[in-house]
Amino acid sequence: MPTTPDGTPPGLIVPGYIRDHDTHPPLDHPGYKSTALRHPKRPLTLLPHTLTEITSPVLGQDRLGALDHDLTRQHEEEPQGQRIILHGQVRDSDGTPVPHTLVEIWQANAAGRYRHTADNWPAPLDPHFTGVGRVLTDADGRYRFVTIRPGAYPWKNHRNAWRPAHIHFSLFGRAFTQRLVTQMYFPDDPLFFQDPMWNSVPDPKARERMLARFDYDTTEPEWALAYRWDIVLRGREQTPFESDEEIMEDDE
Amino acid sequence: MSTHPTTPSQTVGPYLHIGLPWPDGPYAVAEGTPDAVWIRGTVYDGAGAVVTDALVETWQADPEGRFDHPDDPRGARPRPGFRGFGRCPTDAAGEYGILTLKPGSVPGPGGDQAPHIDVSVFGRGMLNRVVTRVYFPEEEAANAADPVLNSITDPDVRATLVARPAPDGYRFDVRLQGDGETAFFDI
Numbered sequence: 389m390p391t392t393p394d395g396t397p398p399g400l401i402v403p404g405y406i407r408d409h410d411t412h413p414p415l416d417h418p419g420y421k422s423t424a425l426r427h428p429k430r431p432l433t434l435l436p437h438t439l440t441e442i443t444s445p446v447l448g449q450d451r452l453g454a455l456d457h458d459l460t461r462q463h464e465e466e467p468q469g470q471r472i473i474l475h476g477q478v479r480d481s482d483g484t485p486v487p488h489t490l491v492e493i494w495q496a497n498a499a500g501r502y503r504h505t506a507d508n509w510p511a512p513l514d515p516h517f518t519g520v521g522r523v524l525t526d527a528d529g530r531y532r533f534v535t536i537r538p539g540a541y542p543w544k545n546h547r548n549a550w551r552p553a554h555i556h557f558s559l560f561g562r563a564f565t566q567r568l569v570t571q572m573y574f575p576d577d578p579l580f581f582q583d584p585m586w587n588s589v590p591d592p593k594a595r596e597r598m599l600a601r602f603d604y605d606t607t608e609p610e611w612a613l614a615y616r617w618d619i620v621l622r623g624r625e626q627t628p629f630e631s632d633e634e635i636m637e638d639d640e
Numbered sequence: 641m642s643t644h645p646t647t648p649s650q651t652v653g654p655y656l657h658i659g660l661p662w663p664d665g666p667y668a669v670a671e672g673t674p675d676a677v678w679i680r681g682t683v684y685d686g687a688g689a690v691v692t693d694a695l696v697e698t699w700q701a702d703p704e705g706r707f708d709h710p711d712d713p714r715g716a717r718p719r720p721g722f723r724g725f726g727r728c729p730t731d732a733a734g735e736y737g738i739l740t741l742k743p744g745s746v747p748g749p750g751g752d753q754a755p756h757i758d759v760s761v762f763g764r765g766m767l768n769r770v771v772t773r774v775y776f777p778e779e780e781a782a783n784a785a786d787p788v789l790n791s792i793t794d795p796d797v798r799a800t801l802v803a804r805p806a807p808d809g810y811r812f813d814v815r816l817q818g819d820g821e822t823a824f825f826d827i
Binding site for chain 2: 417423426568
């Protein structure tokens with residue numbers, strides 16, 4: 389077998405994942421006050437993608453409870469609020485579906501309150517809503533939850549600050565570099581203009597990628613509205629060292 | 641070729657504790673596993689205050705430097721009882737802990753990498769996770785030859801990536817900003 393220029397066996401040369409600095413918000417975003425003391429001030433050091441970065445935990449059904457995908461059936465009675473089917477496909481930026489990856493969500497209830505000890509804004513807690521869900525994507529990278537539409541809620545970031553309704557999403561992908569935590573928003577929310585998290589994403593087109601779309605085709609008559617939200621994780625770069633020439637020599 | 645623009649990152653917010661922690665999250669191996677070590681530490685903000693609403697995730701090779709993953713070109717190799725992944729929220733004192741096995745060195749371009757653990761830190765006020773690495777204090781020779789550690793020229797900054805010995809394993813504090821700011825990576 390040929391070796392690479394630095395002497396590494398070619399079998400250990402691994403593909404990297406495409407960096408995408410134009411999409412993500414900066415760690416320092418003065419409009420979101422909590423970033424002030426929580427962003428590194430020294431420039432980040434470029435980390436080459438090695439075996440540790442191109443692998444990640446392979447999580448399976450053992451992470452899931454039977455009703456983790458349906459947040460309306462986790463208690464004795466149904467939660468208050470508007471039932472929604474929330475579904476979509478997870479792909480990478482090369483367009484390849486990301487199958488069998490864990491998708492975790494958490495959210496406020498219909499009144500905009502989280503079941504969390506630190507959430508003390510005086511909206512009612514719903515005894516029938518935890519606000520936590522988990523699914524694995526299927527072989528085509530698709531996921532589906534049943535939940536209720538969360539409410540907006542006030543917070544103290546700036547004067548009269550309200551968070552647009554949103555659902556937190558956490559995805560593992562298939563590589564440490566693909567790990568993503570984000571928030572899904574609803575279309576036509578009137579609160580985006582004053583929300584520093586939404587506006588922390590510099591590119592308006594990238595912000596729109598955090599928007600679900602209303603999906604009439606998936607609604608269920610007399611039961612639930614539906615939204616579709618597709619998620620795109622980072623894609624792979626070409627393998628760096630193995631040129632066609634080297635592979636042909638190896639074949640000879 | 642990249643044809644589909646990616647989804648932006650957003651903060652986990654202050655209420656991540658309802659959704660992200662797992663009861664077994666801190667245990668990459670079960671308690672009582674031979675040679676298991678605790679990696680514990682405190683997360684600090686730029687004012688030196690402890691960060692009580694963060695989440696630390698770790699990912700690493702097994703003690704032989706292997707990954708149970710199809711993209712390891714040497715082949716996935718399961719190691720029963722070892723998940724390679726740890727996840728722990730910080731507590732009221734800003735502290736996290738992961739029980740794991742010390743990884744072996746990992747081969748790669750530019751030579752062997754010293755034993756290391758990749759770390760993600762999520763928290764309110766962080767619009768994207770930050771990423772760092774834990775290296776081990778007793779691996780002086782391997783650390784001196786490690787290409788990632790050596791990509792950091794300032795020895796004081798490099799030192800922030802090396803854990804300290806502790807009675808039951810190691811301590812690895814994370815300073816998000818300011819004096820002793822941890823070295824973070826662009827991945």
